[in-house]
Amino acid sequence: MSFFKTITSKPWERKGVIGGLRPEGAFNVPAEKVALVFFLVVATVVFSLFTISYFIRMELPDWQPLTEPSQLWLNTGLLVISSVLFQWARNISGDDSQRNLLSAFFGAGVFAILFIVGQWLTWQNLQSGGYYMSSNPANAFYYLMTGVHALHLLGGLWVWSKSAIRLISGADAKDVRLSIELCTLYWHFLLIVWLVLFAILSNT
């Protein structure tokens, strides 16, 4: 759909059916994918606003930078593996063989769960080290931003678990293909968000 071509057309001049024999969407992809892309934009706005607030708050004198735990590198690795496995699952979801698909899709979710567990452990470590939420805004932002990211991941895992159950119960791979594709897109998005957050948190 060319945006400018669309909004400059003159609907009062042209009569008759425009388009083919079937209804046509603005984008030649399933509606679910359009909805997900819109949701990703909404989520981007949320994370951007948190980030902007972070930078504005950082300028104020009481800010004491937090040294991010090195365990975050390991967690990042887990999320990268999760994303790669999703991509693999997506690539082979068109094949007839179910075997690799199950392991890839399942493994992807498991690594995401491990990432969340890892994040939770870093929280525990920070708490035991005396880095409480209320003691400094840098700590508060750390908990807040990683928490919101983890919540998004949990939402994704809910969809993942539904698709996984369908796969295990013997649903045809073609029926769950869209779910796999959308999960993959969502995971890549959350990986990018995490990498940006990680870069910002550890460099400030």
Add this chain to the structure above:
Amino acid sequence: MAYVPLADRDHEMEMHHPHSWVTKYVWSQDHKVIAVQYGSIAVFTGVVGLVLSLLFRMQLGFPDTANFVDPNFYYQAVTMHGMIMVIYLLTALFLGGFGNYLVPLMCGARDMVFPFMNMLSVWVFLLSVIILMASFFVGGGPTGAGWTLYPPQTTLAGTPGHDLGIILMLASLAVFIVAFTMGGLNYVVTVLQYRCRGMTMMRLPLSIWGIFVATVLGLFAFPALLVAAVMMLFDTILGTSFFMPAIIEAGTPLDYDGGSPILFQHLFWFFGHPEVYIVALPAFGLVSDVLSCHARKNIFGYRMMVWAIIAIGGLSFIVWAHHMYVSGMNPYFGFFFATTTLIIAVPTALKVYNWVLTLWEGDIRLNAPMYFAIGFIFTFIHGGLTGLFLGNVVIDLPLSDTYFVVAHFHMVMGVSPILVVFAAIYHWYPKMSGRMYHEGMAKLHFWLTFLGAYAIYLPMHYLGFLGVPRRYYALGTTDFIPQSAQDLNATITVAALIVGISQILFFINIIWSLRNGEKADPNPWGAASLEWQTPDTPPAHGNWGDKLPTVYRWAYDYSVPGAHEDFIPQNTPESEEPTVQEEHFDPDQDKSLADI
């Protein structure tokens, strides 16, 4: 997965057919039922907001006679009135109510694209309303921080509802945003992907354009409120200092340190200004369709109207700081926001001109919806013009904390959208219920509301010029405020009571007419847009019977030269256009006969 167009998925929609009373009216996935549910919850909440306003007007008009309105309750009532009206009434009613009802019907779809998520949206919305209303019943009552919820006073002991009230308010907002996002994704994707055959984007009625762009605004603006609400919840509950500065409360220093209250204001208004257009754009769209239909003329400058809606939507994201001039800011910053604010007047004025030019030489039918639509043009021009004053920094600074601002925003985003709500309800009532409303009662309702609204808000401009401050529980004795200001306040309160009570006419009318109204023709106004061409009135589940409609023209073929009737529905093929020749009627020939 390969893209499967709607025509091939048509059978899937059948799965949602209701099987019992509960699935038909309670857990319904039908967009029309969900629209009524959304609308009813919003209107109920709105009535609470209306009653609250009458209560605090009693205190303003007749100080200390209404004893139950103490200072705490006054601030709580003002706060809840503002939040309820802007978010839980107008946003929910325009997008959840009208959006749900009209989007699938006007696009020629069987339902929303994700009916289950749509159903979830309305129930989560109800949950947010319940959380909001719960704050009336907890210790300390609802928050009294003003609808903008500015820190630090929101969480300080001097503010009513500073403990549980504010927590419930923020929680309710967060839940509302979740509900809105679920509904909003539905409206946007339905408009983009589920239009029927032949329905191009530029053949959509302006109602859909308004609802579509407003929903996109909502999806991008509500996150700012969510972020602000979450951070403030952390400040309130967990003792963080995102927004809370170092502060002393009643002689005791609090644990907060170094937070930025101005940051909250930026976040709040980054949501708050688009919110004005989230309410206004659907109103612009709906009123365009009502005006065009009842003036029997195509909307003047359709393309320009669409462009204006998009331009206003885009500009609304770069004007937010004009709500914050009094917070103090870099003069260049203020200059920038004053400029963008004045620029937004250009597309808005274009729309007003186009409405007036639509009426110009139209075959105007003064039905009740048309009364309200024309009334809207008046109130919107008045509210819009005072907006031009307030957009300038130097004029805003002295007027900002006075009744002038109250008058301005009530005219532009209180009275104007509400007039459109009434216009739209009366206009689509025959389609929704299959009955006609009582025309006389509706017109009486219009005059009481319209004149009453002017009686309330016109004097407020003068109070503002006098320097009467807003937000005050009582004015006390102040040299620069004469006694006549108090008399004016009393008059305003009487007018407000009359307007408030006269809304009962509206409720009586629509409820009474449900059973006793005259049976409505499927298309009583002779409207060309698709929702009036459904096989059943009210439309049945699935909207279109066996076959989806096909669209051959835009939605504004009114008074077409040579046409048999003065309108041609969108789904009439060119080959079937009834012409005067077919009817063996030639006005020229008749004229020549008459001359003989």
